[in-house]
Amino acid sequence: MNGLDRRDFRILTELVADARASQVELAGKIGLSPTACARRIHQLEEAGIIRGYRADLDLPMLGLVTTVMVTITLEKQSEDFLAAFEAAVARCPDVITCHLMSGTDDYHLQVVARDIADFERIHKQHLSRMPGVARIHSSFAMREVVRRAIPETALPR
Amino acid sequence: MNGLDRRDFRILTELVADARASQVELAGKIGLSPTACARRIHQLEEAGIIRGYRADLDLPMLGLVTTVMVTITLEKQSEDFLAAFEAAVARCPDVITCHLMSGTDDYHLQVVARDIADFERIHKQHLSRMPGVARIHSSFAMREVVRRAIPETALPR
DNA sequence: TATGAAAGGCCGTGAAC
DNA sequence: GTTCACGGCCTTTCATA
Secondary structure: OOOOOHHHHHHHHHHHHOOOOOHHHHHHHHOOOHHHHHHHHHHHHHOOOEEEEEEEEOOHHHOOOEEEEEEEEEOOOOHHHHHHHHHHHHHOOOEEEEEEEOOOOEEEEEEEEOOHHHHHHHHHHOHHHOOOEEEEEEEEEEEEEEEOOOOOOOOOO | OOOOOHHHHHHHHHHHHOOOOOHHHHHHHHOOOHHHHHHHHHHHHHOOOEEEEEEEEOOHHHOOOEEEEEEEEEOOOOHHHHHHHHHHHHHOOOEEEEEEEOOOOEEEEEEEEOOHHHHHHHHHHOHHHOOOEEEEEEEEEEEEEEEOOOOHHHOOO
């Protein structure tokens, strides 16, 4: 994967904390000239380690207060069933994460909705219509306890 | 929540796509002067709708290739049991999300580890030692199918 | 109340070492 | 990795609808 040193990790740490920090600011914090800092950032971007920079929005403030964890089991686990299902999931705008799980070969989805009625719409309109779906299990989140951009162990210092 | 107009939503959309876009760039895209654009951004920040700006890192490239979905059930659901458990979860650096779920009153955690052995360490060292834990169920993700910063329905246009 | 225009200082970028 | 210089950006102020 790498050849990253402590300064690279420091840069990544700072950019996760504040992606809009100026380069002189970053350079000062990690003890480097702005030019060298900019070069490292470019390398991290081109290596694909930095995928981009995103604004972190408060979803509840935008009316999205309902998080639902959905487990979906398919009728069959053949290649084309998986592919067809995954294409449908990717097209559903309300899904923010989807993982293919080991063991029982089902999918875990995290769905965000405005309220329970909105989730019902998503369920009817998208989830239940996805190809090859045998069972859908939904459970509602009452409260978000922890939310981190990355695990704290990702970037040693 | 609001009083947000189309231009605010456009700004948010652009900042989610690229948080490092310059203000003249943003201003050009949404048809506004840089000054007005900057003012709106400041208001969105102070309103708390924009929580911050984060670099989006490729975790697999940093050696974090193992995502585990963990469900934890507590022995009791009294206030202080929940509070003690939640404090412990917040202290675990490998947990990136934790939700209190409705119904059975357990917690859903998303844990990121370097590999299965690393997860075993996290399990022994953190998860199993959290106060009030009755049961732990872990399932491994084989593949990430979808990952979005925000649902596409969050920002109308 | 929100926008647009102009001025000044700061930042980001590239060349040379 | 650093220094230096230049071009552009960000910020503030002020005038306007």
